[in-house]
Amino acid sequence: MxxxxxxxxxTVTDAADTAGHSEAPHPRPIGRVPTASMITGAAVATVWFWIPLSIFILGISSIPSVIGFALATVVFVYLIRGVDWVERMRSEAVFGMGIAVPPRRASHYTGFQGWLHQLWLDISSARFWKAAAHHYLRMVYDLLAVGIAFALVAFAVLGPAAAAAIEQSDDDAGLSFLPVPVAWLLALVAVAAAVAILIVAPAVDAAIDRWLLPPSSTAALQHQVSALADAREGAVSSAQTERHRVERDLHDSVQPRLVSLAMTIGLAQTKLDTDLPAAKTLIAEAHDDAKSALVELRNVVRGIAPTILSxxxxxxxxxxxxxxxxxxxxxxxxxxxxxxxxxxxxxxxxxxxxxxxxxxxxxxxxxxxxxxxxxxxxxxxxxxxxxxxxxxxxxxxxxxxxxxxxxxxxxxxxxxxxxxxxxxxxxxxxxxxxxxxxxx
CATH class of the missing domain: 3.30.565.10 (Histidine kinase-like ATPase, C-terminal domain)
Structure with missing residues (x-):
């Protein structure tokens, strides 16, 4: 075809990117799921933290080598795009906030040129770098919060035991500054502080999501203006195209039929007095032409505003x-x-x-x-x-x-x-x- x-x-954008969601009425920044998510994120970050960062540093250091820089750039762009999608899914599943997705411009080119252009549109957009900043800020915060909590738990476990061992030692080398009762008291405080951190700290994760994941007001307005301008251009072009179509249909189908009808009626008029049977035949042909013209007119009208639809x-x-x-x-x-x-x-x-x-x-x-x-x-x-x-x-x-x-x-x-x-x-x-x- x-x-x-x-x-x-x-200005075409990804349908999935422009749909967005409304803010959930009851977000849940505190609870077992946010705490588990933060601990899991910190555990994954101990390894993952260095991978995108290493690729980014490798790309910058490989600028003299065009191939190395290009490969590092492509890998980094795809990593951040995947990370952005995962972070939004995590935020929706963990906090239930339904943060709106920023608009993403899509290339109007096709093939390899379109792929290169899309890479450039992504890496030059504020959304891309906000996604990278959000990912690393959240990883650093999760590592810090969970690290402090686990250090407090470690102190609670090892502190009293160490204090008791030093107290029982004959040669404490001046290390008996922490009595055992005080050590147990501090251990309880440390455990309480660790639990408080693990419970309350995810609220900051939610705040980071609300800060960096949504589209900025300027970007949203720019996208809205662009979308309205594009819709206006489409409406003008569509109206012009429709006008040409109606003109073509009237000129190519209805007009010749009406001209033929007029000529047939004119011939019938000339034969009414001299050749009545021929005049009747011509009138019958004119009747058929009139019915055909009505059908074609209905088709033209149907193409403009079909009655059955309304x-x-x-x-x-x-x-x-x-x-x-x-x-x-x-x-x-x-x-x-x-x-x-x-x-x-x-x-x-x-x-x-x-x-x-x-x-x-x-x-x-x-x-x-x-x-x-x-x-x-x-x-x-x-x-x-x-x-x-x-x-x-x-x-x-x-x-x-x-x-x-x-x-x-x-x-x-x-x-x-x-x-x-x-x-x-x-x-x-x-x-x-x-x-x-x-x-x-």
Whole structure:
């Protein structure tokens, strides 16, 4: 299925990165789970602390060697990206705070160039270095807190025994400054202090998470402005593309039909007085042309604002689209999971994604099967739309201004602040997906 579309905008972000979570109403910075997490983190940090740091130092020292510096940089970037993901999962599981995920810019390039560009976007972002700082600050704090607690426990175990041994020794070498009762008292104080540290110290871990893991207000505003600008650009492009499509449909289908109708009626008028049977035949042809023109006008109107969508909802509208696809020779199965009606603009966008994708399947792919899946995710408040066909692949994104297929869909989805993707290897199959936010 070979189609023409416009390039995706530079401001596309990872869906998973922009979804985020709201702050949990009852975080739990103190308890058995936070204490166990802190102790585990300190134990792991005794070994892990040196690995990313060594790679970072190795990369800096290998700057004269381009290959060594490049390898160290790649490994360090992937380590910090993995660490950031693990830290967020840990914070959610241990403290239940649900900290929002900062936006992450995704490269608009593809292939090796896109991979290099993504590395640069990551390493030059504030999110990356905040993740590195958070990881090391938390490791240092956990090591310090747990180290002090275990040192106090060690003193509580060894102090009284040492004091008793010195007291019983004939030659104490002047080391009997700590009487045994005082040693036991200090041991109790040390144990109490160690327990207090292990119980209370995780609250600082939670504070570090709240300080360094969330997006900064400036970054959030910049991302919001960028997203709104991108949505506006998509809306303008989508409106222009839709205008061209309507103009093309009227010019190529309805207008010739009406011209033919006018000519047929004119010929019938000239034959009314001289050749009545021929005039009747021409009038019958004009009647057929008028009915065909009405059908084509309905198709144009359906492409602008389908009545069934507003009257009966997305499920019924997509059922009609799937039936039309069946009539065009492509067996189509439809799976719709919608617990309720969605906002009008979301339903309209999803409808046009499916309708245009199935039209492209029928015209270009030679497919023998198409599968449409529409599913609403209540957790993320997003609508996922997927159109699969088993025909020929090769769908690609171009900058051809006259192309209106997938390019128009991408612009329409971008205007709705959603994400749009096409997977279409040359041998097929082709999968068109769109994820649309349903919130305001």
């Amino acid at each position: 070979v189609l023409d579309t416009a390039p995706v905008s530079d 009257d009966r909802g997305l499920d019924a509208a997509l059922s009609a689209v799937a039936q039309r696809s069946q009539n065009m020779g492509v067996p189509t199965s439809l799976e719709v999971h919608l617990p309720r009606r969605l906002p009008d603009e979301v339903e309209a966008c999803a409808y046009f994604v499916v309708a245009e994708a199935l039209t492209n399947v029928a015209k270009h792919s030679g497919a023998t099967q198409a599968i449409v899946t529409v599913r609403y995710d209540e957790a993320s408040d997003q609508l996922s739309v997927s159109v699969f066909d088993n025909g020929a692949g090769g769908a690609r994104i171009t900058s051809d201004e006259d192309a209106t297929g997938l390019r128009g869909l991408e612009e329409r989805v971008r205007a709705a602040r959603g994400t749009f993707a096409v997977s279409s290897p040359q041998s097929g199959p082709t999968i068109v997906t769109a994820v649309l936010p349903c919130g305001s």
